[in-house]
Amino acid sequence: MLGFKRALLQRRGLSQANQLLELAYKGWEGTMPETSFEVPQVDIEGKLPDGLKGTYLRNGPGLIEKFGQKFVHPIDGDGIVCGLTFHGDGSAHFKSRFVETAERKAEEDAKQFLFRGQMGTISAEQREEDTKAVAEAIRTGKLPKIKFRNPSNTNVWHWGDRLISAYETSPPYALDPFDLSTIGKEDLNKTLSLKRLAAHFRIDTTDPENPRLVTGSFVRSPLLPDASLQINEYNWDWSLHKSHTYSVPGLSYFHDMALIDGYYVIHNSPFVTLSPEAGAKYLSGQAGPEDNMKLNKDLPCQLIFLPKEGNAKKQIVIESPIAFHTYHFGTCYREGSKVVLTTTALQDKFDMSWEWRYWLSNMCKAPGKFNRLDIDLERETAEMYEIDPASNEFPCSHPFRHGHVGTRYNYLMGCDEPGRGLPFMDVVKVDAERGVEAREKWRADGLVGEVVFAPRAGYKSSTELDEDDGWLITQMFNPNRPDESQFLVLDAKDVSSGPVARVKVNFKVNYSFHGTFTPDVFLN
Secondary structure, eight states, X not given: OHHHHHHHHHHHOOOHHHHHHHHGGGGGOSOOXXXXXXXXXXXXXXXXXXXXXXXXXXXXXXXXXXXXXXXSSGGGSOEEEEEEEEESSSOEEEEEEEOOOHHHHHHHHHTSOOSBOTTSOOOHHHHHHHHXXXXXXXXXXXXXXXXXXXXXOSEEEEETTEEEEEOTTSOOEEEOTTTOOEEEEOOTTTTOTXXXXXXXXXXXXXXTTSOEEEEEEEEOOTTSSEEEEEEEEEOTTSOEEEEEEEEEETOOOOOOOEEETTEEEEEEOTTOOOOHHHHHHHHTTSSOGGGGOSOOTTSOOEEEEEETTXXXXXXXXXXXXXXEEOSOEEEEEEETTEEEEEEEEEETTOOOOOBTTTBSSOTTTSOOEEXXXXXXXXXXXXXXXXXXXXXXXXXXXXXXOTBOTTOOEEEEEEEOSTTOOOOOOEEEEEETTTEEEEEEEEEOSSEEOOOEEEETTGGGGGTSSOTTOEEEEEEEEOTTSTTOEEEEEEETTOGGGOEEEEEEESSXXXXXXXXXXXXXXXXX
């Protein structure tokens, strides 16, 4: 298939975007090094802003092949966490380290691929063994014991005295923020009743003197009609502020949430079909999750508002006017009965194909579009419309102003060419109030990753300075320069002018999934 696509591009003539798309798979190849060093000044192009002080953290697969077993999707690859520390004086320090999960350690010790991946990576021996286990489970009515890997590769963030690495369906891991070494599995003071932690979180700064970390954990069995969703709120010292476990009828998937006054907001996707038959095929290794992650017109597409008081108050369920799947929300706030919510919406033909062996879904066929939903909680209605034309994913906004009334700035990794879904070469700033008339963008000379916002005022930025007063940080890789990666720093108030600084490292930093910025500096 790749050969056919390359031939097609050659017949059309290779634009820069076409050429980069053809070679984009190189960003996943090889095993990324573990390292730690001060970045030489000669490798910093431009000038790092004096006020930029803190640590940019990112997580993603550091390999896509292990002991001869090629992974069928990057989501199965072992997570490697990177930290780029800005000292505030124009200098920077880089470090990277694999998350030493129990599964990774067992495989490294045995020098053998032992644990199948949840996206379908499985050896022939494992498939045979798991098929027998599922058949026995059907006969006895007992759950089969399947050895899935926890790659801990989806996100990383700092809160209180802990650095957390997370993957949707498994327990998180605690890391040492100073050298990124793995401390061990983390149960957050025995508060994770579902024994897992989703990759996304929110910070509630309604009370700026007492901010709270809000996390989610999700479990749904194909044998049961309802899902369990635990939402916890933690104080800075990791003491539990509140915890509620919701039973959500029909919820089949959870990745992200939004916060508004009085409610947690989640999305019920019509693109995930769960059934005993599908579950048996998946567990036996006969099908991957992508086989069940396609539009099912018999399923509802809903926005669900979970009361922060817990189950004592009724959930509000609002039907979406358009069927879509979403992984990530942008800005969101409530004013009276009105809610403004932004999100990257994947529609119609979306599936989890590893397109061009570059992107995580079929973005060329089903590009993500940034949408705004205007929701009326009293009437239980929603209107939805596109507010930016670029194909995009991984929307980012101010981390300390989520849910604040009037927040509007979103930052996207985008492909801003009509008719194209990939590659992502553009950094796009979207104003949720003014839409395309106020958009800004800058096109890179390589492939950009998720954009992370670093507020100038740090922890005080929930109440100080403008919403967009800070910097954007993104990772960039150009396949024509395979032995180099760059971290770009842009002024969030002036995106169209491009980077104010580039931090170069003389090796390939593999593509990442998600990252965060903390105003804290961690150096031994």
